[in-house]
Amino acid sequence: FYDGDSPVYTLPRHPPPTLITDAVITDCVIGDGCILNSGSAEGKGMGIPIGIGERSYIRKAIVDKSARIGKHVMIINKDNVQEGNKEAYGYIITEGIVVIIRSAVIPDGSII
Numbered sequence: 001f002y003d004g005d006s007p008v009y010t011l012p013r014h015p016p017p018t019l020i021t022d023a024v025i026t027d028c029v030i031g032d033g034c035i036l037n038s039g040s041a042e043g044k045g046m047g048i049p050i051g052i053g054e055r056s057y058i059r060k061a062i063v064d065k066s067a068r069i070g071k072h073v074m075i076i077n078k079d080n081v082q083e084g085n086k087e088a089y090g091y092i093i094t095e096g097i098v099v100i101i102r103s104a105v106i107p108d109g110s111i112i
Contacts, residue, residue: 013032015031015032015033016032016033017032017033018030018031018032018033018034018035018036019034019035019036020034020036021036023036035051036052051067051068051069052069052073053069053070053071053072053073053108054071054072055071055072056069056070056071056072056073056074056075057073057074057075057076058073058075058076059075059076059077060076060077060096060097060098061075061077061097061098061099061100062097062098062099062100063100064099064100064101064102064103064104065102065103066102066103067090067100067101067102067103067104067105067106068104068105068106069100069106070105070106070107070108070109070110071108071109072108072109073106073107073108073109073110073111073112074110074111074112075091075098075100075106075112076098076111076112077093077096077097077098077112078111078112080096081093081096082095082096083095087101090104090105090106091104091106091112098112
């Protein structure tokens with residue numbers, strides 16, 4: 001980052017602030033522009049913008065940009081998988097962390 005011969009260029013971002021209403025969030029990073037209503041998240045959550053449906057629960061996961069998570073979804077790595085590629089279903093698992101891929105749609109009632 002400090003080498004003048006190899007500069008790193010970025011673009012400034014100015015998304016709207018995050019809106020959190022009636023949600024429980026523990027030990028998470030929530031990006032700008034997110035709207036969280038009536039849900040809960042625990043561990044690592046990140047994304048700009050994301051949509052998380054009512055009564056959904058997320059634990060130890062990363063949610064990428066523009067992902068949509070339906071109502072009553074549980075993202076908890078229920079089978080304790082360490083590595084898995086389910087891109088066709090909108091997610092991968094790496095080192096035990098569920099990653100919801102960019103623009104994925106996770107249907108209502110899913111359990112991952």
